[in-house]
Each structure stands twice: as C-alpha cells, then as structure tokens.
Amino acid sequence: MLDVRAAARDDVRAAAAPEPVTDLPDDPTAVRAAAGVRARSLPAGTSALTVNGLAGSRLTAFVEGLVLGGYRFGYATDPAPAPTRVDLHGVDGTAGSADVAAIERGLASAAATSWARDLANTPAGTKTPDWLARQAAAELEPRGVTVDVHDEHWLAEQGFGGVLAVGAGSASPPRLIEASWRPRGAAAATHLVLVGKGITFDTGGVNRKLGDGMRTMHTDMSGGAAVLAALRTIAERRLPVRVTALVPAAENALSGSSYRPGDVVRHYGGRTSEIRNTDAEGRIVLGDALAYAVARLRPTAIVDVATLTGAMKIALGLRTGGLFATSDALADELLAAGTGSGEPLWRLPMPVEYASSLRSDVADANNAPGNPGAITAALFLEPFVRGVPWAHLDIAGPARAPRDDGMFGKGGTGFGARLLSTWVEARA
Incomplete structure (x- = not known):
C-alpha cells in the first residue's frame, strides 16, 4: 500500500522538490477523485507533494484518494514500477497534530478498503469459502474481533x-x-448487524451464465468483503458500539450435486423458497443469514450489502449503489454516510403491488419473480428480517470498475467498506 506521511521540516528523502497541488475542490468526494488521478501519475519510489491549506476532512479525503488511486493488484512476475511513498509538505507533521490525525485516519480507511479490494480481486481458484473465512480471522482477530x-x-x-x-x-x-x-x-441496547453476500464464484449453477458474464464472478463476494473491511475499521477506531458482521460464503458451482430449478429450499427459521433460477443465488444465502441475525443476535438494525442484481446496474449505472429500507431514519443515515465517504446511494421504493410476483404454489416465495428485478429482490428479502429496522444495499454496479477511474482501479472497488464504518461511527 502506498505510504503517505507528513514531511518533517528537515526531510530530504523525497526524490524531487515538492510538487504543488493546487485548485483542489471543496467537496471531499471530488478531492478523492482528483487525488486518485494524481496517484497514477506519480513516479516509482518516493515523491513529494505540497498541499498548503488542505486540512480536516479534505486532507483525509486526499490521503484516501492517493492510496486508493495508487492501489495495484496482480500476479505479474515483473510488475511495473510503482510509487511507494508520498511525503506531504505544507501540513503540520508534529506528532499528535490535527493534520497527522487526519492523515492517519485516511490511511486506516484506505487500508481497510484496499483489503476489501484484495479479497474481491483474488481469483476463485484460491478464494474458496474456507479461504475467505481464514483471511477474515487472520485480519480481524489481532484487532480484537471475535471470528467464528x-x-x-x-x-x-x-x-x-x-x-x-x-x-x-x-x-x-x-x-x-x-x-x-x-x-x-x-x-x-445497541447491536448493529452487517450482512454481506459471500459468493466466492458464481457460475450461475444449472442456469449457467455465459462466458463474458462469468469472467468477473470471483468478485461476487464484494458485499462480504465490504462488511469485513468495515468491521476492521470499526475495531481499529475502537468505536463503542456492538457490531457483528455475517458473511454466508459459498461457491455457486455446476455439477451433478448442484441445486436445481424446481427445488424447494428451507431456510434457517423455516421459511421456504421455490428455486426458479439458480443464478438468483445471492438472495438465497442472504435469507439464511438475515433470519439467523434476527433470531440469534437481537439486532437494533440490520444492513445487508450484496452484488445482487443486474437490474441495479441498468437503473443506476456503475457509480451509485441502490438503497432499500424499511426505516426512513435508517435510510437517511446511510444516505448521509454515503455522501460523507464518497460512496453514493440512491433510495428506491419497495411497492407492495409487486409482492404478488413472489407467489409460489409450493413454497412461501419464489426466488426469481422478475422485473423490476432489484425491487422484487428486496421484497424477497424483507420477510426474513421480521420487522427489525433493515436496509438492503445493492452494489452490483459500483462494486466493480471496468477501468481506472478517479480513486478506483480496474477490478474490485471495495465500495461500501468506508460507507458502513462511517455509518457506525455516526451511530456510536
């Protein structure tokens, strides 16, 4: 990860004279994007930038953008030279200063998001459900998180x-x-539960995806990566609120033992689903986790995050996540958190008129009720939360970037990790 630090007065380790950074916008989201673009133009090794007048949330955003814009992932035996360190001039580098605190906050947030990206970008040949579980334990337990x-x-x-x-x-x-x-x-009295879809690879199962649609399916656990990374930040900041992250992790593969269209699945707690499409698997694993959260964890609020529907990409594109919520207050909190973290959400409705499309002759609901796809998916999930304040974030669009763009590099983006930790911090 790119190391960003305040330069000491006598620091002469920079590769060149400090380059001035000027005309940065006031909006922290735009600052992150500008810093991300700047990061990709930095030379290999150590660089120096002068950022006079940058402070507080804008300085934190600048650091986040630099680190995330400079993020790289790959297995090349001879990788291209990359920047490794940036010394920031024009800030107060005194230990304990507000500028140092802002920089450290940005570094911690970017490190957690980078971890979420690493988890998402790891190929499925490595990333089995058990591998994902072991990564979670190795990263979170040293920070005081209990991982079962x-x-x-x-x-x-x-x-x-x-x-x-x-x-x-x-x-x-x-x-x-x-x-x-x-x-x-x-x-x-407060217990927040984060649930993240953890499909480590999605072939579509018996309703198999086409080749192009399958190529990025190692990132179909991006929701799970986001909730784990958010919990890492929450633990590092020692936030005084109880938080549990649940990741139902599975590989939706195709074999003689695969589940089939026409099967009836009995979820945790007893609710049943008729399988009409095995490629609508995310809501099937989330249903179990949501029901378990309500029955066993007694949550104050639940937020689930998932790369759930292609319909959401059509509706909102690749930059904005969809938000469905049973509580206006919870929805407003998450919208504000997304604005603050630069991970925007747009709230969509859950009209009861569409609930009839979920009907099944043999089960409580069918898992492929049709269009409007993102809305009917949210309606499928709602009964599992049994009245607990709940929000569903469909991040099928912004979880993956097709090309370098601002602070996002091609591949998994880590979308949602900073949003969720920002929301929990506001709750705390």
Whole structure:
C-alpha cells in the first residue's frame, strides 16, 4: 500500500522538490477523485507533494484518494514500477497534530478498503469459502474481533438450507463467517448487524451464465468483503458500539450435486423458497443469514450489502449503489454516510403491488419473480428480517470498475467498506 506521511521540516528523502497541488475542490468526494488521478501519475519510489491549506476532512479525503488511486493488484512476475511513498509538505507533521490525525485516519480507511479490494480481486481458484473465512480471522482477530467460522456440518445442524443448497455443487463446502466486535462499555441496547453476500464464484449453477458474464464472478463476494473491511475499521477506531458482521460464503458451482430449478429450499427459521433460477443465488444465502441475525443476535438494525442484481446496474449505472429500507431514519443515515465517504446511494421504493410476483404454489416465495428485478429482490428479502429496522444495499454496479477511474482501479472497488464504518461511527 502506498505510504503517505507528513514531511518533517528537515526531510530530504523525497526524490524531487515538492510538487504543488493546487485548485483542489471543496467537496471531499471530488478531492478523492482528483487525488486518485494524481496517484497514477506519480513516479516509482518516493515523491513529494505540497498541499498548503488542505486540512480536516479534505486532507483525509486526499490521503484516501492517493492510496486508493495508487492501489495495484496482480500476479505479474515483473510488475511495473510503482510509487511507494508520498511525503506531504505544507501540513503540520508534529506528532499528535490535527493534520497527522487526519492523515492517519485516511490511511486506516484506505487500508481497510484496499483489503476489501484484495479479497474481491483474488481469483476463485484460491478464494474458496474456507479461504475467505481464514483471511477474515487472520485480519480481524489481532484487532480484537471475535471470528467464528461455521462449517458445513454446523450449517446442516442449524438448518441453513439456503447456504447449503447454493454451495452443494462445489467441491469447496460453504461457510458462515460470524465476526463480532463487542467492546467494553458498549451500550447494551445497541447491536448493529452487517450482512454481506459471500459468493466466492458464481457460475450461475444449472442456469449457467455465459462466458463474458462469468469472467468477473470471483468478485461476487464484494458485499462480504465490504462488511469485513468495515468491521476492521470499526475495531481499529475502537468505536463503542456492538457490531457483528455475517458473511454466508459459498461457491455457486455446476455439477451433478448442484441445486436445481424446481427445488424447494428451507431456510434457517423455516421459511421456504421455490428455486426458479439458480443464478438468483445471492438472495438465497442472504435469507439464511438475515433470519439467523434476527433470531440469534437481537439486532437494533440490520444492513445487508450484496452484488445482487443486474437490474441495479441498468437503473443506476456503475457509480451509485441502490438503497432499500424499511426505516426512513435508517435510510437517511446511510444516505448521509454515503455522501460523507464518497460512496453514493440512491433510495428506491419497495411497492407492495409487486409482492404478488413472489407467489409460489409450493413454497412461501419464489426466488426469481422478475422485473423490476432489484425491487422484487428486496421484497424477497424483507420477510426474513421480521420487522427489525433493515436496509438492503445493492452494489452490483459500483462494486466493480471496468477501468481506472478517479480513486478506483480496474477490478474490485471495495465500495461500501468506508460507507458502513462511517455509518457506525455516526451511530456510536
């Protein structure tokens, strides 16, 4: 990760005289984008930039943009030379100063987002559900987070029929990752639960995707990566609020043991789903996790994050996430958090008139009710939360970038990680 620091007065390690950064906009989101573009023009090694007048949230945003714009992922044996460090001149580098705190805040936030990107960008040949669980434990437990990894035997004993059905076709069995941050002094009445879709690869199953549509499906666990990365930031900042992240992780593979159209899945808690399309698998695993959260964790509020529907990409494009919520207050909080983190959301309705499309002759609902696809997907999920204040973030568009753009590099973007930690911090 690109190292950004305040330059000491006698610091002469920069490769060249400090380059001035001028005409930065007032909006932190625009500052991040400008810094991301600047990062890709930096030479290899150490550079120096002068940023007179940049402070507070704009300085934090500038650091985030530099680090995330300079993010690289790959397995090339001879990678292109990359910048490794930027010394910022024109800021107060005194230990404990407001500028140093703003820089450190930006570095921590960018590091968590970079980790989310690493998880998303890792190829599926490596990234099995068990691998994802082990990465979560290795990254979060040293920060004081308790990570419980529930295997396929526990899932069967507890009745996680959705996760087991989706993972049935893979040689790599599914997992439920349960990561808990419970600091001393946290208010007992508040428990926020983050649920992230963890499909480590999605072939579509029996309703198989075409080749082009399958190429990026190693990033179909971006929602899971976002909630884990948010929890990392929450723990690093020692936020005084109880937070649990749940990631139902499975590989939707195609084999003789795959679940099939026409199957009926019994979720955790007993609700049933008729499978009409095996490529609508995200909502099947999320249903289990949402039901478990309500029954076992007694949450104050639940937010789930998922690359759920292609319909959302059509509706909102590749920069904005879709927001569905049962609580206006929760929706407003998340919209504000997205504005602050530079990860914008747009709220969409859940009209009850579309609920009839979910009807099934053999189950409580069918999993492929048709258009409007993002709305009917949200309506499918709503019964699992049983009245708990809930928001669903469909990030199918902004979770992946087709090309370098501002602070986003091609591939997984880590969208949602900073948004969620910003929301929890405001709640705390």
